Amino acid sequence: MAGNMSKQAPVGDCVDDGLEEVVFDVFARGCPSRPTMEHVTGRWGGLVLVALADGDMRFNALRRRVDGISEKMLAQALHALERDGLVVREVRQAIPPKVEYRLTEFGGGVVERLSGLIEFIEGNMAGVLDAQERYDTAKAAEADGV
Amino acid sequence: MAGNMSKQAPVGDCVDDGLEEVVFDVFARGCPSRPTMEHVTGRWGGLVLVALADGDMRFNALRRRVDGISEKMLAQALHALERDGLVVREVRQAIPPKVEYRLTEFGGGVVERLSGLIEFIEGNMAGVLDAQERYDTAKAAEADGV
DNA sequence: CAGCATCCAAGTTGATACTG
């Protein structure tokens, strides 16, 4: 494709042309780390990734594992993840077709950190539920007492 | 609001009535950990949270820090985060008004893990950019050669 | 099985304007 001169992607506010040190910063609006971050943490990407930590999986197995995801969203998530180099798609020619998805090393690193986060949140959900209740009660009282 | 009987929120597939052990599971469709997870990892929530790790911050300071966020989205993110008990909103009566946002202990724990993830991703972005390039090239070739 | 294409409803977002 045209306009593909080595690595100097046009990247907003967080990277330069390769002569100086490159710094990526999710806080910067145009930084390519933002989309990647979104693929990883978005509604489905993270769940797909973590599901793959249990071992390689096929399309429909993933679909079952990630409760509530639609075909379309799963395909979309897998594409994004594959493009970012987090997941590898492996086709086994056969009938019926067999396609497996596997984490790359980078993907594995992401999953480690991500599942740490998930476990931490799951482990604190009781407190979250309490906080929500308090918040809602306070809001209701406020709406009343005004 | 009506229908608020103690803690047995109607929570899909991952929690019961308090007599047995409660297990939260982000993979389950109706689990309340999912929304919370989304607030933390969503487009803005995570950035707001991590921004607050630098110290307490006021509304407009946050707005400047999180490049590209709109007023509306910031307010929305802060509400969700506050409701989940990740952030505290502190009002200082004065003119002009002064409102500060601060991480709770739980919020701090989340941020630790989240920023680990962010740093890992930022640190691997060079590889991601390469992967994307390879992916796009392969796709282009495929679209051609077919 | 794996997955793309299309359509459409519903939700999300951002700009703008306004309030306390």
Place this chain on the structure above:
DNA sequence: CAGTATCAACTTGGATGCTG
């Protein structure tokens, strides 16, 4: 300053039907 209200534009997601 710290928000809320409103509206139009855009995006998302899911259901359905079809292909290899």
